Amino acid sequence: MTAIPFIGLILAFAVMPIVTPKFWHHHWLGLSLGWIAAGLIFNLIFSQADHYWLHIAEVMIVEYLPFIVVISSLYIIAGGIRLEGKFGGTPLRNSITLAIGGVFASVIGTTAAALIFTRTLIDNNRHRAFTSHIFLFVIVIVGNIGGSLTPVGDPPLLIGYLQGIPFLWFGQNLWPMFLFMMVSLITIFFGVDFLYFRKHPSSLAKTKFRFKTVRIVGWYNLVLLSLVVLSTLLIPSFIPTQSMTIFALAVPLKTVLMVLVVVAITGFSLLVTSRSLYSENRFSYIPLIEVIVLFFGIFATITPVLGLVKSLPLGDIMLSEHRNSYFFWGSGLFSSVLDNSPTFIIFMTLMGQNIGQIIDSLPLILVALCCGTVFMGALTYIGNAPNLLVRNLVEAEKIKMPNFFTYSFYAVALLIPLFILLDWLFL
Secondary structure, eight states, rough: OOHHHHHHHHHHHHHHHHHHHHHHHHHHHHHHHHHHHHHHHHHHHHHHHHHHHHHHIIIIIIIIIHHHHHHHHHHHHHTTTTTEOOOOOHHHHHHHHHHHHHHHHHHHOOOHHHHHHHHHHHHTTTTTOHEEEHHHIIIIIIIGGGGGGSSTSSSHHHHHHHOOOTHHHHHHHHHHEEEEEEEEHHHHHHHHHHHHHOOOEEEEHHHTTTOOOOOOEOOOOOHHHHHHHHHHHHHHHHHHOOOEEEETTTEHHHHHHHHHHHHHHHHHHHHSSSSHHHHHHOOOSHHHHHHHHHHHHHHOOOHHHHHHHHTHHHHHHHHHHHHHHHHHHHHHHHHHHHOOHHHHHHHHHHHHHHHHHHHOOHHHHHHHHHHHHHGGGSSTSSHHHHHHHHHHHHHHHOOOOOOOOOOOHHHHHHHHHHHHHHHHOOO
């Protein structure tokens, strides 16, 4: 009973923008707050009131707040960056742009990188007759696969980092899978884009003389993004494990300092970035507000789901057999329909051990979980936030994108064979 609001909230964000987009556009906030309120009320009825409110306050201050502050900071600061300079959308140049975008996704986050590089590829391919396939690969490479090397790259990895996984662990352990997927996908993209490029000869003549020097407008925001990344890395690593009391809760000092520093950096970015640059980037706070509300609801209503998961024997079975593939495919397929962040939390709970024990004794299962949740979020439009963001941005430019089922068909055909190889080679 108490898990119904969590399920309802996730399904609302996952399904309603696809099934009833106009209704969702006008009423998403009210519906979301309704599910969140129902979750709080149900849990209050079926739990001890004092203990429950103390638990919710601790979750929101210690876990949700630093998580959402970092996500918001990356999104806002990246909104003040623009790549200018037409260099013609040839298959080679598009492939290089996608590769750079994939690397940037681990530095500035998949959402921010998807925004920047989608705009760039739209501008540089306006002369071409057919470009929908380009943005399918943007979703896969920049919006998902590319965010696997650091915790700022993708929300589930940031959750893992805030729960105790070392910052550098992700790059040290996930780079072989990242490299395999990136090389494979860029190679496939080059072949597909080359075929479409040759199929429409008019594109060739219009491309030859379009190269101009690329410049980064708002370059100072790249510096500020670097400071955000360094803050999330250095402050938790070097600040003593002391606590301060906030609303009768013992909050780690390093968490408070990290939040304050990241907020200050974001505020400085807003102060120095011109409004015209945000306007040129078609920057909007609406996607960010949706993310803030969604994750508030997830953190507020997921507690009974985690309690249910802990009572299941599945985690013991998976761990006792040391079957990394179960975590890879299980977490991945759940991520493709549920969203990857709650999936990561649920599967971490399935393990039934603390982070230190998992890293020491079962590191490959954690690798499998990270790869599954990050990589397979690309299988559907609802698997990860940047997927729908890219689609909406592209369609606003009058470029036709595949519908939900057609996109999923293409993504499955493209990615599942690569995932089978990845599982066989690395897990």
